[in-house]
Amino acid sequence: MPADAEATPDNEDWSHAIAAVAAHRDRAAFARLFAHFAPLTKSLMRRSGLPESTADELAQETLLLVWRKASLFDPATAGASAWIFTIARNVRISAHRRGLAGALAELPDVDASFQPDDSPGPETRVATAQAGRRVRAALAKLSDAQRRVLELSFFEEKAHGDIARILQIPLGTVKSRARLAMSRMRELLDEFS
Amino acid sequence: MTIRHHPPADLLTSYAAGTLDLGDHIAVATHLSACPRCQAMAAALEHVGGAVLTGLPPMPMTDGALARVTARLDEPDRHSDHGNKDRAHPGHQDLGRTNRAPLDGVPGLPGFMRRYMAAPWIWVAPGVRMRPIQLPAASDSRVFLLQSRPRTKMLEHTHTGTELTCVLTGGFRHAAGDFGPGDFDWGDAEVRHDVTVAPSETCLCLVAMRGEVRLRGFWGALIQPFIRL
Ligand SMILES: [Zn+2]
Numbered sequence: 001m002p003a004d005a006e007a008t009p010d011n012e013d014w015s016h017a018i019a020a021v022a023a024h025r026d027r028a029a030f031a032r033l034f035a036h037f038a039p040l041t042k043s044l045m046r047r048s049g050l051p052e053s054t055a056d057e058l059a060q061e062t063l064l065l066v067w068r069k070a071s072l073f074d075p076a077t078a079g080a081s082a083w084i085f086t087i088a089r090n091v092r093i094s095a096h097r098r099g100l101a102g103a104l105a106e107l108p109d110v111d112a113s114f115q116p117d118d119s120p121g122p123e124t125r126v127a128t129a130q131a132g133r134r135v136r137a138a139l140a141k142l143s144d145a146q147r148r149v150l151e152l153s154f155f156e157e158k159a160h161g162d163i164a165r166i167l168q169i170p171l172g173t174v175k176s177r178a179r180l181a182m183s184r185m186r187e188l189l190d191e192f193s
Numbered sequence: 194m195t196i197r198h199h200p201p202a203d204l205l206t207s208y209a210a211g212t213l214d215l216g217d218h219i220a221v222a223t224h225l226s227a228c229p230r231c232q233a234m235a236a237a238l239e240h241v242g243g244a245v246l247t248g249l250p251p252m253p254m255t256d257g258a259l260a261r262v263t264a265r266l267d268e269p270d271r272h273s274d275h276g277n278k279d280r281a282h283p284g285h286q287d288l289g290r291t292n293r294a295p296l297d298g299v300p301g302l303p304g305f306m307r308r309y310m311a312a313p314w315i316w317v318a319p320g321v322r323m324r325p326i327q328l329p330a331a332s333d334s335r336v337f338l339l340q341s342r343p344r345t346k347m348l349e350h351t352h353t354g355t356e357l358t359c360v361l362t363g364g365f366r367h368a369a370g371d372f373g374p375g376d377f378d379w380g381d382a383e384v385r386h387d388v389t390v391a392p393s394e395t396c397l398c399l400v401a402m403r404g405e406v407r408l409r410g411f412w413g414a415l416i417q418p419f420i421r422l
Binding site for chain 1: 202203205210211215236237238239242244246248251252253254255262266329330
């Protein structure tokens, strides 16, 4: 497998790379981000059933938005990969809503049409920083099996039946495990609040 | 104001994954803008999404992809002003150009919906009226505001599809409990008995509905043709 997060020497540095892009429009840092995250984003787009050329273009679009929105990235609230995931997700939604027709360069501002609140105030930012810590603490306490089921449920086309096959457990177990993982996470988040 | 009713787990997961239909997405986002608890859940699920992303097998980009993106880095960001364009999806729930008004000023809606347009109020039943919302893209659901006078009793009814509801103001009660501002309710083909609007205040809800509402019983059969839901 080519360079994944673990194999990269600066595993912890993606936040710094984004910060460098934000602070001094650092093109070398951007190139590193691109080399790491564009192929992952393309893979994510392919998973949601898009043809390869579209997946490639949407991955480019995602990284372009990483460059443009770098100053909005707040390492206290989101991890770099979670932040890039949300950008990729919104790019895909936007492309989907446009029926994948027309120039991809004309993507509307997906974030503005996605988030419950498009302009969080200062108090909200403090609250989300705390939420970010809570979230990381809660996720760290989930079992590997629970995390795995949650991750797999992210793929629309992966019906629970497919997950059952992948994990080699009965279908009923997948469903109850997913439910348990979610309620466990809710409990943990409540605990840390 | 305590929120007692939250969206089910699979809806929140699909919301975070970005795989919800637009109408469902709007209903969940409306709840989220009132519910810090579910906001934390959604944030947690976005972290799961980050883990999903980094765990995928990387797919090589086409030759020159980085160069093409680098060439665009200095382009002005055309979308940073949020545009406020009326990007109605042609043909979908097209409410026509006349009499539409922005949703600005409706309490409890998520920020992005302020730019959506809504039709005038339509009479549905005594004490009940609805206001269809024009969506910027296709959706399997119809999204509308539903307003009911205090103490309105809804007739026993069932749905042919799913119905997601988020209370904006006022509230109602049915077998599953009391619902107030921010509370999220969902129903499928099951029958609802005895939905009663709270006595003190007009109830305003955002509803995303697939299929139709079917009223049951003798009176329901009689008035069904006149009910526009
Ligand atoms: Zn909630």
